Amino acid sequence: MLRKIRLTIAMICFTLITLLFLDFTGTLHGWFGWLAKIQFLPAVLALNIGVVLLLVILTLVCGRIYCSVICPLGVFQDIIAWFGRRPKKRRKLPYSYSPALSWLRYGALGIFIITLVAGVGSLAVLLAPYSSYGRIANNLFQPLWQWGNNLLAYFAERADSYAFYSVDVWIKSMPTFIVAIVTLIILIVLAGRNGRTYCNTICPVGTVLGFLSRFSLFRITINTEKCNNCSLCSRNCKAACINSKEHQIDYSRCVACMNCIDKCKHGAISYQFHPINKASKTTPSVDTIKDTASVAAPEQASETRRSFLSAITLVAATSVLKAQEKKVDGGLATIEDKKIPERSTPITPPGSLSARNMANHCTACQLCVSACPNQVLRPSTDFKKLMQPEVSYERGYCRPECTKCSDICPTGAIHPITKADKSSTQIGHAVWIKKNCIPLTDGVECGNCGRHCPVGAIQMVPGVPASKDSPKVPVVNTERCIGCGACENLCPARPFSAIYVEGHERHRIV
CATH class of the missing domain: 3.30.70.20 (Alpha-Beta Plaits)
Structure with a gap:
């Protein structure tokens, strides 16, 4: 049930955060505006110590749950990865374990911190996950949402109903629009082919939380006695952090998505308490492992298919601008x-x-x-x-x-x-x-x-x-x-x- 619970909460958070950027009436902000304030980087910049401590404690207890449930860009990558790994020629293209690119991860984090402290915010915000998704939602998804609203307003007016009203659809900033498109393309390429590559190589929040998750109390663990080295876990790990041959997991990259638990047919993988004094990449002893029943549940298709219509958005938005001239x-x-x-x-x-x-x-x-x-x-x-x-x-x-x-x-x-x-x-x-x-x-x-x-x-x-x-x-x-x-x-x-x-x-x- 762990994977189902994670998916349900993740999709609820993702949908509500997306609607915050799409809602031009401001109705939802009074109810769900707090979802934007519990994002890691905004909480740090706002000096919201309570939220930051809560996220740190959550990571130290449960691992990188933030990245797979709360962060909208993380959930969005999972959706892209699901589409990118749909059956092709009767089988899905497998993931594979790859060593961590620590120099790239900490290099990107260093650049992010330096630019942030130096006041060059335009470079720092390019790497921020919440901001990156916000620009995609505002510049690419919102025009589609507004055009749908205008279509409803058109038909409602002819039915003598004013339940909807038309709004202007326009490009507020061409440079920001281009940045949003480039970011979306990068995410589609990386997530569609290799899952959580962006989270584990570029994202500064992922690097910070990854360091903390090395010491988390609950982690994905491998029972070496039950494992038959089928490598199904590593072939379905979007974070590429499971070395099935060595029975090791890189907890700094694991986002606790529970996919590996769902795919293991022998109950050799479980999510359980892990002693603090154990090394970050070492699995616990066999005596501490309890059998966990795997639950098979296909991921549900998301409404975010419109992300792939970004190219159409560009053409249509341009036509709207011409019409408004x-x-x-x-x-x-x-x-x-x-x-x-x-x-x-x-x-x-x-x-x-x-x-x-x-x-x-x-x-x-x-x-x-x-x-x-x-x-x-x-x-x-x-x-x-x-x-x-x-x-x-x-x-x-x-x-x-x-x-x-x-x-x-x-x-x-x-x-x-x-x-x-x-x-x-x-x-x-x-x-x-x-x-x-x-x-x-x-x-x-x-x-x-x-x-x-x-x-x-x-x-x-x-x-x-x-x-x-x-x-x-x-x-x-x-x-x-x-x-x-x-x-x-x-x-x-x-x-x-x-x-x-x-x-x-x-x-x-x-």
């Missing part, structure tokens, strides 16, 4: 899309405290990007903070009553804030661009920025003080402005707004 005003004139202004200081979300805090704690998992209902968060294209969220106002503005990004961030990069706190947090200030302002370029009244400013930081005054009849232009009170971007987003000037928000390195309280 042609927007018209009442069917009469084409509306030109806004362009992103060149900000000397990028804007970080409310609650992030400062650009430095964001850079030091963010793992670029894209959870906040996927949950933002106003479409103002998108991954950065700056190399030093590549894929970390930045605020931009081409599609919406940061509404003062919305705190979703701060509610769901698992790493402490965005601290939880209340609506009152957000309304008094200055993440930037508005800057007026005279040459783009419609009252001066077209000679007509506008005042859109002043009307929609939620904090009253913009006043409309005559462009020529001596003439009361001159077109009114905006004057920004930078001490009152909170940088929400309502003025920039709702400014009718195209392609660049006549008013835009300049970010602050450190947020201020107004």
Whole structure:
């Protein structure tokens, strides 16, 4: 039953974590947002000592259960491996034991730690397992989910039902989209052919937990008296850690998936208590081994077949972008899309405290990007903070009553804030661009920025003080402005707004 229990819990955790990245309504985050906060690296960066200790104790007691049950990337690799090992020419391609590449494992861990400490988060997050899966889910799975929702909304509207509503499907950052595709391809190649190669050679979390699992109290053990050297265990071990000829198991790579127990037909392998004073690769004495009945249960197919449709996603997403290029005003004139202004200081979300805090704690998992209902968060294209969220106002503005990004961030990069706190947090200030302002370029009244400013930081005054009849232009009170971007987003000037928000390195309280 151990394998069935593991599979059931793993699929529940994997499905719920995936839905956190797909759910654009934010409904699930209140119920299952804690699943993101119990991931190893986010808990470390958030200094969540309780979660870190819990995961360490879990590993010291049960082995690398985290990698096979809680980590979404680990479960995703198992799903890919299941598809990659489906029967071909009447038999499955076997795995085989291979010695550990310790130099590669600890080398990748060293690079990860050095880049993290040096502040080059863009390199460190490429190796983080939870973040890697988050980017895949947000950039590749979410468009499929949204297109399915839009299809339901289309049919529901024609049935006079508004149970669903259409959402925009767009690529938030091309570099992040490409990184997600490359990561998926690497996982498909490695997991489809060799199972847990990524976990045991590249993943820094797997290396750390692998070191701890050498001393775990419960481990997979081999009864040498019952073993007939059929090698079924090693041929079905995705971690390639069972040396059936020597009756040895590399516990630093074993993820306790229980596949070997299920495949052994002689009950020679069991999961049981192992004395601490035993060596990490040595099996216990025969006297301490109890027979364990093997349970045969085929792995169930997962809904994540859509991972293999990533190539189709790229083509379809591109077509959606092309379709969105042609927007018209009442069917009469084409509306030109806004362009992103060149900000000397990028804007970080409310609650992030400062650009430095964001850079030091963010793992670029894209959870906040996927949950933002106003479409103002998108991954950065700056190399030093590549894929970390930045605020931009081409599609919406940061509404003062919305705190979703701060509610769901698992790493402490965005601290939880209340609506009152957000309304008094200055993440930037508005800057007026005279040459783009419609009252001066077209000679007509506008005042859109002043009307929609939620904090009253913009006043409309005559462009020529001596003439009361001159077109009114905006004057920004930078001490009152909170940088929400309502003025920039709702400014009718195209392609660049006549008013835009300049970010602050450190947020201020107004």
